[in-house]
Amino acid sequence: MKRVKFIKGGVTAPAGFRATGVPARIKGDRGDISMVVSDVPAHVAGTFTTNRILGSHVKLCKARLKAGKVFRAVVVNSGNANACTGPQGLRDAAAMARLTAAELGVPAGQVLVCSTGTIGIPMPMDRVEAGIRLAAGKLSPTGGAAAARSIMTTDTVPKEVAVEIRIDGRRVRIGGMAKGAGMIEPNMATLLGFVTTDAAVDPSALRLALRAAVDRSFNCITVDGDQSPNDTVLAFANGQAGNRPLDPRHPGWAVFTQALHAVTLALALKIVEDGEGATKHVTVTVQGARSEADARLASRAIANSLLVKTSWFGRDPNWGRVIDAVGYSGAAVKEGRVDIWYDAVQAVKSGMATRGALQKLEQILRKDRFEIRVDLHLGKGASTVYTCDCSLDYVKINAEYMT
Amino acid sequence: MKRVKFIKGGVTAPAGFRATGVPARIKGDRGDISMVVSDVPAHVAGTFTTNRILGSHVKLCKARLKAGKVFRAVVVNSGNANACTGPQGLRDAAAMARLTAAELGVPAGQVLVCSTGTIGIPMPMDRVEAGIRLAAGKLSPTGGAAAARSIMTTDTVPKEVAVEIRIDGRRVRIGGMAKGAGMIEPNMATLLGFVTTDAAVDPSALRLALRAAVDRSFNCITVDGDQSPNDTVLAFANGQAGNRPLDPRHPGWAVFTQALHAVTLALALKIVEDGEGATKHVTVTVQGARSEADARLASRAIANSLLVKTSWFGRDPNWGRVIDAVGYSGAAVKEGRVDIWYDAVQAVKSGMATRGALQKLEQILRKDRFEIRVDLHLGKGASTVYTCDCSLDYVKINAEYMT
Numbered sequence: 001m002k003r004v005k006f007i008k009g010g011v012t013a014p015a016g017f018r019a020t021g022v023p024a025r026i027k028g029d030r031g032d033i034s035m036v037v038s039d040v041p042a043h044v045a046g047t048f049t050t051n052r053i054l055g056s057h058v059k060l061c062k063a064r065l066k067a068g069k070v071f072r073a074v075v076v077n078s079g080n081a082n083a084c085t086g087p088q089g090l091r092d093a094a095a096m097a098r099l100t101a102a103e104l105g106v107p108a109g110q111v112l113v114c115s116t117g118t119i120g121i122p123m124p125m126d127r128v129e130a131g132i133r134l135a136a137g138k139l140s141p142t143g144g145a146a147a148a149r150s151i152m153t154t155d156t157v158p159k160e161v162a163v164e165i166r167i168d169g170r171r172v173r174i175g176g177m178a179k180g181a182g183m184i185e186p187n188m189a190t191l192l193g194f195v196t197t198d199a200a201v202d203p204s205a206l207r208l209a210l211r212a213a214v215d216r217s218f219n220c221i222t223v224d225g226d227q228s229p230n231d232t233v234l235a236f237a238n239g240q241a242g243n244r245p246l247d248p249r250h251p252g253w254a255v256f257t258q259a260l261h262a263v264t265l266a267l268a269l270k271i272v273e274d275g276e277g278a279t280k281h282v283t284v285t286v287q288g289a290r291s292e293a294d295a296r297l298a299s300r301a302i303a304n305s306l307l308v309k310t311s312w313f314g315r316d317p318n319w320g321r322v323i324d325a326v327g328y329s330g331a332a333v334k335e336g337r338v339d340i341w342y343d344a345v346q347a348v349k350s351g352m353a354t355r356g357a358l359q360k361l362e363q364i365l366r367k368d369r370f371e372i373r374v375d376l377h378l379g380k381g382a383s384t385v386y387t388c389d390c391s392l393d394y395v396k397i398n399a400e401y402m403t
Numbered sequence: 404m405k406r407v408k409f410i411k412g413g414v415t416a417p418a419g420f421r422a423t424g425v426p427a428r429i430k431g432d433r434g435d436i437s438m439v440v441s442d443v444p445a446h447v448a449g450t451f452t453t454n455r456i457l458g459s460h461v462k463l464c465k466a467r468l469k470a471g472k473v474f475r476a477v478v479v480n481s482g483n484a485n486a487c488t489g490p491q492g493l494r495d496a497a498a499m500a501r502l503t504a505a506e507l508g509v510p511a512g513q514v515l516v517c518s519t520g521t522i523g524i525p526m527p528m529d530r531v532e533a534g535i536r537l538a539a540g541k542l543s544p545t546g547g548a549a550a551a552r553s554i555m556t557t558d559t560v561p562k563e564v565a566v567e568i569r570i571d572g573r574r575v576r577i578g579g580m581a582k583g584a585g586m587i588e589p590n591m592a593t594l595l596g597f598v599t600t601d602a603a604v605d606p607s608a609l610r611l612a613l614r615a616a617v618d619r620s621f622n623c624i625t626v627d628g629d630q631s632p633n634d635t636v637l638a639f640a641n642g643q644a645g646n647r648p649l650d651p652r653h654p655g656w657a658v659f660t661q662a663l664h665a666v667t668l669a670l671a672l673k674i675v676e677d678g679e680g681a682t683k684h685v686t687v688t689v690q691g692a693r694s695e696a697d698a699r700l701a702s703r704a705i706a707n708s709l710l711v712k713t714s715w716f717g718r719d720p721n722w723g724r725v726i727d728a729v730g731y732s733g734a735a736v737k738e739g740r741v742d743i744w745y746d747a748v749q750a751v752k753s754g755m756a757t758r759g760a761l762q763k764l765e766q767i768l769r770k771d772r773f774e775i776r777v778d779l780h781l782g783k784g785a786s787t788v789y790t791c792d793c794s795l796d797y798v799k800i801n802a803e804y805m806t
Contacts, residue, residue, distance in 0.1 A: 049731075050731070051727065051730035051731045052729075052730045052731070052734075052735070052736040052738070053726055053727065053729070053730030053736065053738050053741075053754075054738070081723075083723075084723065084726060084738070084751070084754055084755055084756065085755065086739070086753075086754065086755045118723070119723040119726075119727075120722070120723055120751075120755065120756040121756070227727075227730075227731045228727060229727060229730055306709065306793070310797075310798050313798065319523070320486075320487065320521070320522040320523055323456055323487060323522075324454065324456060324522075324630075324631060324632060326455075326456070327454035327455045327456030327457075327630075327632055328452075328453070328454045328455070328630045331455075332455070333455040333456065335455070335456050335457070335487070336489070338456075348487070348523075350489075351456075351487055351489065352487055352488065352489045352523065353487065353523040353524070390709075390798060391798065392795055392798050392799065394713075394798075395713050395716065395793060395794065395795050395797075395798055396795065
């Protein structure tokens with residue numbers, strides 16, 4: 001990672017991007033309309049929720065990314081998910097794109113849309129439209145922070161990050177912002193992520209790189225399966241850095257994909273840090289699985305187990321709940337081979353408790369962050385998941401959040 | 404169900420069974436060794452956890468049920484799961500069977516064993532053996548209630564039930580007992596169920612009937628997937644009622660399977676009733692699914708969703724979280740066809756909110772028990788799951804339970 005330098009800023013750190021965030025009274029007095037615009041046509045890649053219920057903006061973005069070649073902007077509203085809103089919801093999403101394009105003077109098909117918030121409620125289009133007009137007049141090459149604030153729902157802090165690398169002797173920047181308050185976000189768990197880069201990137205290579213980066217970042221934190229109808233990550237590449245277009249044969253490909261992963265992972269970890277009511281942040285690694293798929297099943301079963309998560313909150317080194325989750329995960333397991341560590345302390349060896357470790361384990365459970373590592377000793381499959389505990393505050397927050 | 408009459412009692416309600424429960428100081432002062440004995444050799448069927456980590460007793464029971472033809476007894480201890488205890492655990496389970504057989508004067512291979520409690524800790528065999536000797540001397544044809552008490556771990560009430568039917572003009576009884584405190588039981592979620600009947604039943608027919616009954620009862624409440632290494636249901640049929648052996652061609656087969664299901668369902672519902680910290684009991688039904696498997700996926704996704712369960716606790720008719728769970732469940736879904744009811748009030752029609760239902764929905768959410776029904780309008784698959792909410796007390800209980 002030494003060739004990837006973290007710098008200040010977010011989506012407007014790369015050259016040729018402007019952004020803003022403005023209040024449009026969709027969710028109260030805070031900012032709730034964001035806009036990110038590229039000065040020139042950009043290639044865009046997207047990854048979307050696998051939920052079979054899809055927010056209106058997901059349908060619109062998928063269709064446009066399939067049909068279009070270049071894009072100029074994305075407009076985002078928070079406070080209303082525009083999901084389960086039927087044909088009117090689709091018309092509203094298209095209207096948001098159309099109005100944004102008109103304000104920016106670009107083709108309507110070159111604007112993408114994202115929404116996050118309450119579902120099942122018609123979009124307050126009068127407010128949304130006023131907000132779009134307001135935002136279009138406030139775009140700024142230093143507007144990334146405002147944009148990051150206005151996409152928040154129950155997030156307690158805005159989440160943005162930027163990095164710099166060199167490719168073809170040129171300075172290349174990648175910036176990003178995201179929202180999503182923890183493992184499970186009450187407002188339908190929506191995760192939105194936006195990445196911008198001034199690198200020139202071949203369109204299909206950009207899709208490849210984004211998919212790989214998201215798989216090892218955002219997809220390692222949405223571990224409870226509560227995927228929302230609106231989860232979306234979009235990456236814009238506008239070529240303003242002047243490098244030769246990147247693809248897997250380009251000598252700069254490795255550093256570019258490394259930098260892209262650094263951006264998505266940093267954003268994903270910020271989401272876990274902001275986890276609802278979380279008191280502990282836990283890295284769960286399963287190694288030695290028969291396959292990578294098995295490792296993923298096992299690591300997610302541990303990270304999603306309510307019994308495991310509440311035991312962390314209770315500072316209880318209850319490895320029995322961990323091995324239990326491994327056992328029902330669907331991964332191949334041979335009981336007599338299972339080893340489990342909490343940080344550097346081995347709790348289980350060959351499927352049985354180690355002796356005399358309890359006091360050391362209890363000390364680890366008092367820490368704010370620690371790692372649980374399970375070795376199945378059956379193969380080379382490995383997977384890491386970033387998660388947090390389930391606290392009393394988690395239940396309070398999610399019980400009190402009203403429709 | 405009118406031919407199935409509920410009667411008093413549990414595992415000793417059928418003729419030819421004796422039982423008891425005694426304290427052996429495995430988990431304090433309460434009863435923790437139970438024994439159920441048939442006066443004559445009985446056919447036995449069993450269903451077991453699908454966890455890949457298996458408690459010692461599961462390994463023993465599976466091997467004996469495969470090898471043996473008839474059985475006389477099961478000995479059960481609570482307080483120690485005898486799981487993740489390696490080869491010594493297997494030797495201890497065999498020793499429990501051997502000692503019980505010696506005390507009863509029956510072949511050692513005709514005794515089965517069950518354990519529930521903390522995992523990873525060696526069995527305190529001196530106490531267990533003293534308890535077995537004590538229990539063997541206290542067996543009684545009215546000892547079912549004592550046995551039901553001594554299998555409890557965090558259960559707050561013992562769970563037993565019995566029914567009576569007529570087959571071949573004979574009075575046939577089926578009794579049962581179970582333990583397991585709610586959707587997720589802190590002590591490794593172990594569910595143990597024991598069914599006795601004085602009916603004569605063909606051995607393979609008994610397996611068939613038990614599997615079907617368990618699928619529509621105990622398997623409809625272990626909905627969080629936190630299946631323990633020890634989950635076990637055993638059914639003993641000793642033929643003392645004097646009927647012709649039952650199999651699917653016998654005219655009494657339907658009433659027998661109906662009665663068996665009534666026993667297992669009653670026990671399963673008692674477990675949900677005793678759910679840890681539960682304030683609401685919710686029946687989740689998905690119908691109109693493309694297949695029964697799809698219906699099961701969708702109903703379990705709803706019942707297992709932490710977002711859904713905390714919204715029930717918060718009395719929030721948040722159908723968005725319900726349709727979200729259906730969407731990521733893996734079941735085939737067409738958004739525009741989804742209908743959702745809370746009891747008799749329709750919250751969602753054709754994938755969109757109904758108008759003016761919110762106040763009525765809020766009234767339903769204030770009730771202690773209600774039903775959520777989802778119709779996918781894609782086929783004939785249907786599935787029902789019995790579950791409860793996730794309360795602040797749930798987290799407290801599971802955070803405070805120490806290894």
